[in-house]
Amino acid sequence: MPEEFSVSLRAGSADFAASVKPAAPAAIRARGNRRRRRQALTAAALAFAIAVGGAGTAYASLGRSGLAAAPVTGRGPSAPPSGPGGAGRPGIVAVTDRGALVVLDPLTGIARKILVRGDVLPGTVSVSPDGRTVYFAAGHGCTGMIESVPTAGGRVSVIAPGVRPAVSPDGTRLAFVRTPCRPSATVASPEVVVRDLAGGGETVLPAASRPSSAGMVAELSWSPDGRRLLVSASRSNGYWVLAQVDLAAARYYLPSAGSGGSAVPVTGPDAAHSYYRGGVFLPGGDLFVDRVCCSDDGAAGVTSNLLWEIDPSGRFVHRVAIGWLDRDHTSLDGDPSGHWLLYLSGPDLFLSLGGAAPFKLTTGLGAAAWI
């Protein structure tokens, strides 16, 4: 036996093992527990599918039960439009590419109710924790206007000038983005505003001490405890950052010394050239992010677009999908039960049950969220 080969392999492997930074045992146990729950859920969905749909539907569900498998959205839809787990799937509210705010049938993707007929801006919509109110931005004035409407339908209420609404987990506060109106020659930096929905009081967070360092804010998301905001923002140099802003201490939303915020670390291979194009908190505290690599040549230099679940320290938890290189992936969202994910890939709406292979439900949308 080539002893020297074995010795080199073992010595190298020992060095490699020493460099491994494994997840905490509790995290692994939590992953195992989640897997157990997902399997139970899949089994229930399968039983339901067999009961109501026959063997064909059951097979479709079985095909996506391998949760460790890496889904490939680049292949296109991996299932019939209805997808798995239809019985327990929450509702979806969406903005169409014609500017209407609608409630989608979660099984077919067809609009079953129109809440607002037009002028709704793409980007983000947000649903109150009780599922009764949708917050959206309408195209009024130079900054947009945050408005709300009951998910059951009814009168629209005007909240405040701004865009990108995100309602807090307890439903009492609304975060949004406001860009002051300025003469066209002047660059205005967006501000993140947290508004008390009952009293109307506002906390305003500028981008930084130097306004010129701001670019735009694409997404806002609340931590499950309501103490932090996740801000997906671009800097003036074009690079994107995912910032965790402690609302009790923050002075600015872009991370810098003394800002009270911090950037979610980008980990994994090629971390130095990768960044998070967007991200949201999931109910369990992890993040659902769009990780893009590499940015050196702008959009033309994007070589991967990965939808990942990570923990708040940036550690990789689960790969949900591989996105298209030439598309933006927006409206990332997890449903309150923690079982479902959704995102838009360009105008296409994809859903994922338990982080398994996403499937395309419908298209022609500019924003979406779980109810």
Add this chain to the structure above:
Amino acid sequence: MRDPATFDAFYSGSVRRVTGQVYAMTGSRAEAEDCVAEAYARAWQRWDKVSGYGDPEAWVRTVAYRVSVSAWRKAANMRVAHRRQWAPDDTRGLSPDYVAIIAALRKIPPRQRQAIVLHHLVGLSVEEIARETGAAAGTVKARLSRGRQAMAPYLADSEPALNRKPGPDAKPGPDAKPGLNGTEVACDA
């Protein structure tokens, strides 16, 4: 009844070692870490049974390897994309010999790679590998032999696995060492 304390002790004591072994089998740090984490999660899922096995670590290693192969089969497109996107693993701190061996392992078929790693890294006998992989002992021997032969050209310039076939003028010198195939070859490094 699943006991978190025994699982935590098992996990903490073995995860780095298993990750190193699976890394040698897959050649990708990210994939190894992901597959090993998945395997331990599955171990915890049925810890009441797995903890009673004679060698839970072998169970985890086997599951991690199967997860990696399964993912490989199911997501060929994903892996193509990853090859484009993922830079080579960070090899800082690793010896050049080890890096060369891992690179050579990546170039041989997965089953041969698994057999080589289980034999030369984990230290299992042919019979033990046969039990762990579910293959016949003769098959394991063939995989080991073919794997060594397949790796040899890629390690030709590497110190630890000298396996150069002597040229027509070459003669075993005083520093001759056994090569990967057990043949005597000259060492001029």
